[in-house]
Every structure is written in structure tokens, then in C-alpha cells.
Amino acid sequence: MLFEKVFVEKQVKENLYTLKILEALKNPETILIDKIENIFEKVKKPYLQKRTNLNLFIGRKEGQLIKEAPNAYGFSSEFPHYYFIHSYNCIYECQYCYLQGYFNSPDIVLFVNHEEIQEEMKRLCEVHANTKVWFHAGEFSDSFALANITQEVPSYFELFKNLPNAFLEFRTKSVNIKQIENLEPLENVVISFSLSPQEQTKKYDLQTPTFDSRIKAVSNLAKKGFKIGLHFDPIIFEENFDKQYEEMISKIAENVPESQIVYISLGVVRFTKDVYFEVQKNYPESEIHASEFIKSFDNKTRYNKPQRLWMLNKIKQLCIRHNLSEEKIYFCMEE
Numbered sequence: 001m002l003f004e005k006v007f008v009e010k011q012v013k014e015n016l017y018t019l020k021i022l023e024a025l026k027n028p029e030t031i032l033i034d035k036i037e038n039i040f041e042k043v044k045k046p047y048l049q050k051r052t053n054l055n056l057f058i059g060r061k062e063g064q065l066i067k068e069a070p071n072a073y074g075f076s077s078e079f080p081h082y083y084f085i086h087s088y089n090c091i092y093e094c095q096y097c098y099l100q101g102y103f104n105s106p107d108i109v110l111f112v113n114h115e116e117i118q119e120e121m122k123r124l125c126e127v128h129a130n131t132k133v134w135f136h137a138g139e140f141s142d143s144f145a146l147a148n149i150t151q152e153v154p155s156y157f158e159l160f161k162n163l164p165n166a167f168l169e170f171r172t173k174s175v176n177i178k179q180i181e182n183l184e185p186l187e188n189v190v191i192s193f194s195l196s197p198q199e200q201t202k203k204y205d206l207q208t209p210t211f212d213s214r215i216k217a218v219s220n221l222a223k224k225g226f227k228i229g230l231h232f233d234p235i236i237f238e239e240n241f242d243k244q245y246e247e248m249i250s251k252i253a254e255n256v257p258e259s260q261i262v263y264i265s266l267g268v269v270r271f272t273k274d275v276y277f278e279v280q281k282n283y284p285e286s287e288i289h290a291s292e293f294i295k296s297f298d299n300k301t302r303y304n305k306p307q308r309l310w311m312l313n314k315i316k317q318l319c320i321r322h323n324l325s326e327e328k329i330y331f332c333m334e335e
């Protein structure tokens with residue numbers, strides 16, 4: 001089994017999604033608990049233990065279910081952007097992942113109170129009745145990596161059929177799209193993929209699907225009519241990074257109909273202080289450290305501004321050269 005131990009909060013033991021998850025995991029032995037926070041993160045569990053020992057927690061997200069996203073987070077920044085939290089942590093192991101400095105434990109938490117999250121979405125749509133509003137999934141996890149187990153995605157499609165002014169983004173590196181392919185595509189639901197060139201995917205995105213399989217998944221969904229977002233993020237400097245991106249972008253242009261692409265977000269690698277500390281500790285040999293970083297405008301560790309803008313503009317020009325529309329391109333989390 002993927003998980004060593006499975007903890008379930010008593011309050012969700014009969015929840016529809018809890019039952020679906022347990023069934024998908026072939027009904028493992030579970031440990032009933034009062035609250036996830038009584039156990040999860042109570043003792044520091046080193047990040048790399050995710051390779052050999054991963055526990056699962058199933059529970060109810062309490063407190064704020066949906067949060068306002070920071071500036072320059074998404075496309076169409078004139079509209080409000082929110083992210084919702086339905087999971088913590090991830091089965092993949094990207095060397096730059098911000099989760100390694102965020103939680104005290106890499107164990108997976110799945111929240112199953114999707115009805116409550118969806119009620120809150122409806123309420124926010126009423127608050128913003130006169131404008132478009134964006135919701136993003138996957139801030140603290142990968143949206144689809146466990147979608148075949150969690151099985152909540154169809155219910156979000158169902159909801160957004162009736163919320164025409166609202167937009168939903170699922171963000172993933174996964175190719176776990178079987179369940180999604182069978183859904184009816186919606187104009188206001190965007191499936192977005194984080195992509196890096198093949199060489200970088202191999203080096204930095206450990207345990208994730210290969211570059212080719214990701215492109216195939218993007219292509220399949222786009223050809224079936226799904227709206228696609230692309231995140232070239234994090235862009236990591238290497239001597240030949242422009243050549244690597246040229247190859248990647250030409251592959252995308254060949255395989256993904258441009259009309260289905262809603263946006264392309266470009267973001268250069270960046271870390272909070274805590275995450276950078278963890279990256280240095282967990283991956284001391286990584287080529288990520290080959291370039292010099294500075295502390296930048298928002299206290300995050302980044303390349304210096306001229307270098308970032310030079311890299312971002314270079315990739316933007318490559319996109320334009322391959323007929324990806326300039327209006328669809330934006331820089332993520334830049335000044």
C-alpha cells in the first residue's frame with residue numbers, strides 16, 4: 001500500500017469521500033482520531049522520509065476554507081483570485097518544492113468536506129456577483145496526483161456548470177487524468193500543467209511523470225476540448241536553458257492546439273527562507289545551487305532582477321516565435 005498508516009477523523013468516518021478513498025485503497029486498517037492536528041506535525045518528520053514512510057490523514061478542513069491569493073498569482077489579475085485547500089502535501093518529490101519547508105511532516109492530509117468548500121465558493125461568487133472570480137486548487141498539493149483515489153473532481157465540474165462567472169483552475173504535474181477525460185469539458189474550468197524541459201524534469205522533479213507523458217496528457221485533454229493552462233515554473237537557470245525551453249515549447253506548439261490554451265504563466269525559481277534552508281539540506285548536490293541567489297523584494301530568495309527579467313523575456317519570445325499568443329503570457333509572482 002502507498003501508505004503506512006491511515007488515520008481518519010471520527011467526524012468524517014461516514015463521509016462519502018472518506019468511504020470512496022478507503023474503498024480505492026482497498027479498505028485498509030484505519031486508526032480513528034479526534035483531530036488531525038493532534039497528531040499531524042506534532043513531531044518533526046524529516047521531509048525525505050516520504051520516500052519510505054508515508055502516512056495518510058483523512059479529515060475535515062476547518063477555519064478558512066478558501067483564501068485570497070497573493071498579487072500576481074494568476075492570469076487576469078484585475079479579477080479576484082482565491083485558492084482553496086483540500087489537501088496537504090504530495091506524493092511527488094520536486095527538489096524545489098515549497099512544501100518541504102512549510103509543514104513539519106510530509107504525510108498526506110486529505111480533507112473531505114468538499115460540500116462545505118463548494119458552499120463557500122458559491123458564497124464568494126455572490127459577493128463578486130458583478131465580476132469574474134477565479135478559484136485555484138493545488139496550493140498545498142498536486143490537484144490530480146491522487147485524483148483517482150480522492151474522486152472529488154467531478155463534483156467541482158458539476159458545480160462550475162452552474163457558476164458561469166467563476167473560473168476554476170486545477171494545477172498538476174500528474175498524468176492521472178482518466179477520470180477527467182470522461183467529463184464534459186467546461187469553458188470555465190482550466191486544467192493547468194506545470195512543465196519544465198525534459199532534462200530539468202529528470203533532474204529536479206523526482207518521482208513525477210516524465211516530460212513526454214505530461215505533454216501527451218496535455219495534448220489529449222486539449223484535443224478533447226478541455227481548457228489548458230501552462231505553467232513554466234520554476235524556470236531554473238542552466239547554461240543552455242534557452243535551448244532546453246526552445247525544444248519544450250516547440251513540442252507544445254506541435255501537440256497542443258493553441259486555441260485551447262488559456263494562459264501561459266512564467267515564473268523563475270524562488271524560495272522562502274525556510275524552504276531554501278530545507279532545499280540546501282535535502283539536496284546539497286542539486287544543480288539548483290549552481291547559480292547565485294539574492295534576497296529579493298518580498299524577502300524570497302531569487303536570482304537578481306536583471307537575470308530574472310532576461311530569462312523571463314527570453315522564454316516569452318520563444319513562445320511568441322512558436323505562435324503562442326503574447327496576450328496569454330504573464331509573469332508569475334514578479335514585481
Ligand code: SF4
Nearest residue numbers: 090092093094097141
Ligand atoms: S508536484 Fe508540486 S506539490 Fe508535488 S512535490 Fe512537486 S512541486 Fe511539490
